[in-house]
Amino acid sequence: MRVLICPDKFAGTLSAAEAAAAVAEGWHEVAPADECVQRPLSDGGPGFIEVLAGALDGRVIPVATVDPLGRPVRGEVLLAGGTAYVESAQACGLHLLTEQERNPNTTTSYGLGLLLAAAVETGAAEVAVGLGGSAVNDAGAGMLAALGAGPVDGSGYALPYGGSVLGTAAGLAGTPRLRQVSLVAATDVDNPLLGLHGASNVFGPQKGASRDDVLRLDAALEHFSSVLERAFGVEGLAARPGAGAAGGIGAALLALGGRVVSGIGLVTRLIGLDAELDTADLVITGEGSFDHQSLRGKVTAGIANSARDRGLPCVVVAGRNETGHREAASAGVTETYALVEHFGSLGLALGEPARGLREIASRLAQQYSR
Known part of the structure; x- marks a missing residue:
């Protein structure tokens, strides 16, 4: 058998x-x-790189990055053919924090931005980002900061990390350094960014958010989505399927011109x-x-x-x-x-x-x- x-x-x-x-x-x-x-x-969450590295004829490149609280951790970029693969959970994963450390008001996706920057530097034409199992709820603001386009206030000063401060964002600091690469968001969820089925309401509590936190974060992400729409010339960002993936990182990747694909569909095809x-x-x-x-x-x-x-x-x-x-x-x-x-x-x-x-x-x- x-x-x-x-x-x-x-x-x-x-x-x-x-x-x-x-x-x-x-x-x-x-x-x-x-x-x-x-x-x-893997459906894009933890184990995404391990599973693909075991099946593809590629090269794993170690990358120094940071966890959701800014502490040093080791990440990886898998380069196979003309595509580089990165895993958000290696830098933003909930498993990197103790239960007491979970706080989506302050956790950041900055470490994913470092992984993405390293993937761009490989010269790959396409970068696929596995999304899932994250400890953040910052709609990719930290990731954008690592790429040179973090959120700023009305005076042009960089905002602190985390999701709750995004309600004060007035714009972005610059243009993301991505060298024209194509972006793919591989995710296990089709949730929008906002509302009852959005990132804050559905996934915020498991990341340490109280009910008051959820309401505050949802409002902050609503404001920040409009900032992203203006900055990148897109419309209807918050309602797109997958925008709520990994605490809203999906929305940032969509704003950057990326496309959302089924994580399990991508992995099963590749292997x-x-x-x-x-x-x-x-x-x-x-x-x-x-x-x-x-x-x-x-x-x-x-x-x-x-x-x-x-x-x-x-x-x-x-x-x-x-x-x-x-x-x-x-x-x-x-x-x-x-x-x-x-x-x-x-x-x-x-x-x-x-x-x-x-x-x-x-x-x-x-x-x-x-």
């Missing part, structure tokens, strides 16, 4: 590659003769996943939390849809499952397993996720293997 194993990361516990390896190991304990093809995935799906007998995918957001363009939904179109069974193995059976089935999911239910304990699910994946995979092999 040919089993295609293509999970996303299990945030905070396992990378996508580690999760895939654990599933394959558990399956082979029961059915060692079966072929387990491991294709770890040739369609060919693997065409020859598979069973698909196993998964992520840390399988919930309503999973069905809006994330890895599990993308893989389940592709499996359904081919008439393949698709099993989702997640850390926890918060999706109803009917909505999961409509997306193409055959069965769902969760580590929390398997162990009967959240602590064990977080503490021993690899063991849980191996054990669930062994059960699946007993059920599905010929």
